[in-house]
Amino acid sequence: MVSLGRLNGSSVGAFSKILRTNCNSDFLKHNPNYLIRSLRNNCSSIEASNDKKFDDSKYSQSLKDGVIPKHVVIILDGNRRWLKARGLKLDYKPYLIAEMKFVDYCLKWGIGTATSYVYGLGNVEKRTKEETDVLLGQFETNLEEELENFTRNGVRVWVVGEKRMLSESCQATVKKVEEATKHNTKLDFILAVCYSSQRDIVHATRKICKKLREGSIAEEDVNEDLIEQHLSLCGSRPLPDLFIRTGGGQKRIGMLLGWQVGHIELYFSDSLAPDFGEDVFLDALRSYQLRDRMFGK
Numbered sequence: 227m228v229s230l231g232r233l234n235g236s237s238v239g240a241f242s243k244i245l246r247t248n249c250n251s252d253f254l255k256h257n258p259n260y261l262i263r264s265l266r267n268n269c270s271s272i273e274a275s276n277d278k279k280f281d282d283s284k285y286s287q288s289l290k291d292g293v294i295p296k297h298v299v300i301i302l303d304g305n306r307r308w309l310k311a312r313g314l315k316l317d318y319k320p321y322l323i324a325e326m327k328f329v330d331y332c333l334k335w336g337i338g339t340a341t342s343y344v345y346g347l348g349n350v351e352k353r354t355k356e357e358t359d360v361l362l363g364q365f366e367t368n369l370e371e372e373l374e375n376f377t378r379n380g381v382r383v384w385v386v387g388e389k390r391m392l393s394e395s396c397q398a399t400v401k402k403v404e405e406a407t408k409h410n411t412k413l414d415f416i417l418a419v420c421y422s423s424q425r426d427i428v429h430a431t432r433k434i435c436k437k438l439r440e441g442s443i444a445e446e447d448v449n450e451d452l453i454e455q456h457l458s459l460c461g462s463r464p465l466p467d468l469f470i471r472t473g474g475g476q477k478r479i480g481m482l483l484g485w486q487v488g489h490i491e492l493y494f495s496d497s498l499a500p501d502f503g504e505d506v507f508l509d510a511l512r513s514y515q516l517r518d519r520m521f522g523k
């Protein structure tokens with residue numbers, strides 16, 4: 227039983243949103259305290275929403291016994307909407323905090339590969355140059371700032387996408403971070419920037435055509451495995467098993483996983499990117515574990 231008597235208007239609004247979003251969720255049956263936690267988390271200010279604590283003690287045991295995905299992909303949508311709702315100016319810090327929480331959860335849960343769709347090729351084409359420049363500038367700064375964190379935690383960073391669209395200094399930072407983290411083995415963290423899966427397939431096809439021309443492979447060698455090996459996402463890494471998208475609204479994968487999409491399990495959350503926390507991550511994990519993955523059987 228929860229008393230709403232001492233809550234202010236926005237807290238009550240947040241509480242009813244959480245109820246609307248979750249009242250049919252199977253998750254709630256297993257987590258009766260989730261609403262209280264969500265209320266505490268969602269009604270707080272920026273600082274609190276950047277530092278949610280999730281009491282997963284009982285819940286996590288059953289998750290540990292289940293299948294842990296090898297590769298989780300995330301689109302953290304809703305940064306601008308979250309800022310707008312608070313009357314704040316454009317800033318990607320709340321997004322970055324959510325991104326780094328995602329990295330922490332993947333490390334904590336022993337997930338070997340994590341991919342984040344930071345900025346799509348479509349975004350570059352549709353948004354103004356000024357907006358893209360600010361965003362990619364911030365990407366460079368954040369990457370540099372997080373290097374120590376990646377190194378300390380054994381995270382290997384890969385950036386995939388049209389790197390030539392990044393400024394020279396950003397390309398140099400990407401190279402530096404990839405080089406500095408290349409011996410880390412706990413987590414492969416792939417950042418898709420100016421990326422489109424269609425373009426990735428085009429590049430892979432060109433590389434294969436070149437090898438055919440040079441005679442290093444024969445036509446019969448061209449098969450699914452060969453094409454996959456030539457893709458920058460995922461290359462030799464495992465295919466994604468779980469896809470998470472925050473931000474409500476769009477229930478699609480976008481241009482991220484054209485080739486890899488076949489057996490991925492989809493999970494959509496209404497939380498906006500800065501509100502992403504362990505509650506959302508674990509709900510996605512639980513939802514994944516409840517699915518019967520058939521692989522065409």
Ligand SMILES: CC(C)=CCC/C(C)=C/CC/C(C)=C/COP(=O)(O)OP(=O)(O)O
Pocket residue numbers: 302303304305306307308318321322325344345361362364365368369372417473
């Ligand atoms: C190192 C590292 C990972 C750095 C990331 C830095 C960075 C600048 C990320 C930008 C992410 C992004 C495009 C958010 C957009 O949300 P949105 O603008 O699409 O929000 P909306 O869905 O509300 O429109």
